[in-house]
Amino acid sequence: MSLDAAAVRRVANLARLRLDDADVEKLQAEINGILGWIEQLQAVDTEGVEPMAGGSPNPVALPWREDAVTDGGQADAVLRNAPDREGEYFGVPKVVE
Amino acid sequence: MRPTDLTLAEGLRALDQREISAVELTGAYLKAIEALNPRLNAYITVAGDAAMAQAHASDARRTKGEAGALEGIPLGIKDLFATEGLRTTAASKILGEFVPPYESTVSGNLKRDGAVFLGKLNLDEFAMGSSNTTSAFGPVENPWSRANDPQKRLVPGGSSGGSAAAVAARLAMGATATDTGGSIRQPAAFCGIAGIKPTYGRCSRWGIVAFASSLDQAGPVARSVEDCAILLRSMAGHDPKDSTSANIAVPDFAAACTRSVKGLRIGVPAEYTLPGLAPEIEALWQQGLDWLKQQGAEIIPISLPHTKYALPTYYVVAPAEASSNLARYDGVRYGLRVTERDSDLRDLYERTRAAGFGAEVKRRIMIGTYVLSAGYYDAYYLKAQKVRALIARDFTQAWEKVDAIVTPATPSAAFPMDEKQDDPVTMYLNDVFTVTANLAGLPGLAVPAGLDGQGLPLGLQVIGRPFDEETVFAVGAAIERAANFTAKPQVMA
Numbered sequence: 141m142s143l144d145a146a147a148v149r150r151v152a153n154l155a156r157l158r159l160d161d162a163d164v165e166k167l168q169a170e171i172n173g174i175l176g177w178i179e180q181l182q183a184v185d186t187e188g189v190e191p192m193a194g195g196s197p198n199p200v201a202l203p204w205r206e207d208a209v210t211d212g213g214q215a216d217a218v219l220r221n222a223p224d225r226e227g228e229y230f231g232v233p234k235v236v237e
Numbered sequence: 238m239r240p241t242d243l244t245l246a247e248g249l250r251a252l253d254q255r256e257i258s259a260v261e262l263t264g265a266y267l268k269a270i271e272a273l274n275p276r277l278n279a280y281i282t283v284a285g286d287a288a289m290a291q292a293h294a295s296d297a298r299r300t301k302g303e304a305g306a307l308e309g310i311p312l313g314i315k316d317l318f319a320t321e322g323l324r325t326t327a328a329s330k331i332l333g334e335f336v337p338p339y340e341s342t343v344s345g346n347l348k349r350d351g352a353v354f355l356g357k358l359n360l361d362e363f364a365m366g367s368s369n370t371t372s373a374f375g376p377v378e379n380p381w382s383r384a385n386d387p388q389k390r391l392v393p394g395g396s397s398g399g400s401a402a403a404v405a406a407r408l409a410m411g412a413t414a415t416d417t418g419g420s421i422r423q424p425a426a427f428c429g430i431a432g433i434k435p436t437y438g439r440c441s442r443w444g445i446v447a448f449a450s451s452l453d454q455a456g457p458v459a460r461s462v463e464d465c466a467i468l469l470r471s472m473a474g475h476d477p478k479d480s481t482s483a484n485i486a487v488p489d490f491a492a493a494c495t496r497s498v499k500g501l502r503i504g505v506p507a508e509y510t511l512p513g514l515a516p517e518i519e520a521l522w523q524q525g526l527d528w529l530k531q532q533g534a535e536i537i538p539i540s541l542p543h544t545k546y547a548l549p550t551y552y553v554v555a556p557a558e559a560s561s562n563l564a565r566y567d568g569v570r571y572g573l574r575v576t577e578r579d580s581d582l583r584d585l586y587e588r589t590r591a592a593g594f595g596a597e598v599k600r601r602i603m604i605g606t607y608v609l610s611a612g613y614y615d616a617y618y619l620k621a622q623k624v625r626a627l628i629a630r631d632f633t634q635a636w637e638k639v640d641a642i643v644t645p646a647t648p649s650a651a652f653p654m655d656e657k658q659d660d661p662v663t664m665y666l667n668d669v670f671t672v673t674a675n676l677a678g679l680p681g682l683a684v685p686a687g688l689d690g691q692g693l694p695l696g697l698q699v700i701g702r703p704f705d706e707e708t709v710f711a712v713g714a715a716i717e718r719a720a721n722f723t724a725k726p727q728v729m730a
Binding site: 143148151152154155156157158159163167170171173174175177178180181182184186189190191192193194195196197198204205214217218220221222223224230232233234235 | 582602660
């Protein structure tokens with residue numbers, strides 16, 4: 141599998157990363173190098189293998205907790221690092237006309 | 238003996254016996270940082286005043302007989318752990334001025350036990366790298382150098398390069414670190430110190446800037462295996478705020494360091510003898526096995542047949558999770574914001590992320606976004622998760638025959654800052670011995686075991702069963718005792 145420049149731009153678009161033309165060319169070469177190397181996974185027989193999704197080697201050890209509110213009422217702490225705020229809200233450019 | 242020469246265990250004894258105060262100890266470390274950090278760049282942020290205030294408070298607690306398990310011990314904190322009121326950057330421009338209003342569970346546990354925080358340690362940006370050269374705050378220099386070329390600056394390894402360099406150069410008594418593919422063990426080996434990535438779930442990930450959530454795990458680096466054991470006991474423990482944190486009792490890891498290895502079965506995986514492995518590393522590996530045999534362990538050849546697929550698996554799984562985790566850096570809630578007048582929200586996201594992330598982070602976000610995208614998910618991401626299951630199964634089968642596995646920690650000693658950096662795939666090979674433990678969620682310890690022909694440290698790795706860090710510490714301490722590693726870096730306080 142090999143990505144052309146248009147595909148690199150499409151992925152950048154999905155990732156919300158602005159790329160200039162020089163970035164696209166450089167990333168295209170690097171990504172294709174990495175994908176070519178990853179390709180070897182296709183050689184592994186994984187018929188009937190359940191995918192391992194989490195990181196725990198011992199999932200029974202991981203407990204569930206009650207789905208309940210444990211925290212809240214901390215608007216100032218939450219907004220303390222906001223680059224822009226209006227009252228108790230994050231400020232962003234106009235989204236709706 | 239100067240205070241900065243003490244190990245953590247010796248420091249605790251000296252503090253206990255009032256041979257030194259926390260204020261004196263912290264002062265000595267701050268002086269060392271002042272002298273050497275301009276060169277090594279191990280700290281991104283030094284918290285001198287706060288550290289001295291903590292040290293005074295610590296001495297007061299000790300006087301009152303309220304000393305905690307780490308009372309008065311000066312530590313460095315990897316700048317990936319959120320520290321309340323203290324800048325936490327992840328070595329990225331995008332979080333450059335972030336001051337968390339909360340404390341990570343692991344650093345909070347250390348504070349609870351009386352530790353003093355000297356400052357925040359440098360790393361690869363968002364922990365992505367094996368050389369600590371991707372930090373937005375500049376590279377860290379390894380305090381060690383080659384005997385025949387002392388002027389050449391070497392990398393400390395990554396991503397916990399600042400942690401390892403600081404501990405090796407005596408700019409901290411111990412440090413926190415994190416390991417996603419080898420980021421504790423590889424820099425520990427490059428800097429001639431010990432470091433353990435515990436079992437996934439042993440330490441809470443709450444408040445640690447996320448890279449790849451199913452692989453990330455916090456652990457300590459320190460100057461001895463026992464020091465790591467002392468630190469891990471404080472760092473570990475169940476945390477209801479992390480749903481992957483294991484509700485399992487934390488044993489006395491330091492006590493395990495004195496256990497005999499007599500009768501233990503030590504596995505040697507055939508697949509770890511890689512073509513082109515440096516003869517010095519192979520010889521050291523054999524030496525390590527001989528030491529264990531002399532102490533009564535049985536050496537058993539084993540096979541981990543899917544080892545060769547571990548790195549490509551990692552470089553699908555880790556970027557996929559990273560691309561998802563790093564979606565939160567959008568210029569809205571915290572961190573950098575780049576926008577033009579009258580721009581729209583999408584423009585704000587794209588400009589902010591383009592300006593805030595470095596090249597390696599962008600590369601991994603792109604790979605991760607691609608392997609998760611419609612049409613490629615099954616071929617790449619799902620496939621990698623299945624291979625990951627096979628890699629984990631290899632280990633499960635090995636545990637029927639052996640109690641621990643011993644391998645080299647890295648394929649080479651530390652390399653120069655200006656080498657190996659161009660080709661990402663070559664750089665990724667630094668993690669070849671360490672990454673399987675992350676994929677399988679197992680504990681892995683790096684212990685300094687010898688020097689190469691250039692006088693640079695080399696490490697061995699001990700991998701153990703899930704939640705059996707005690708055996709890992711016992712084997713690591715046995716190697717450490719036999720190796721009697723006393724060499725010191727050239728740049729040292």
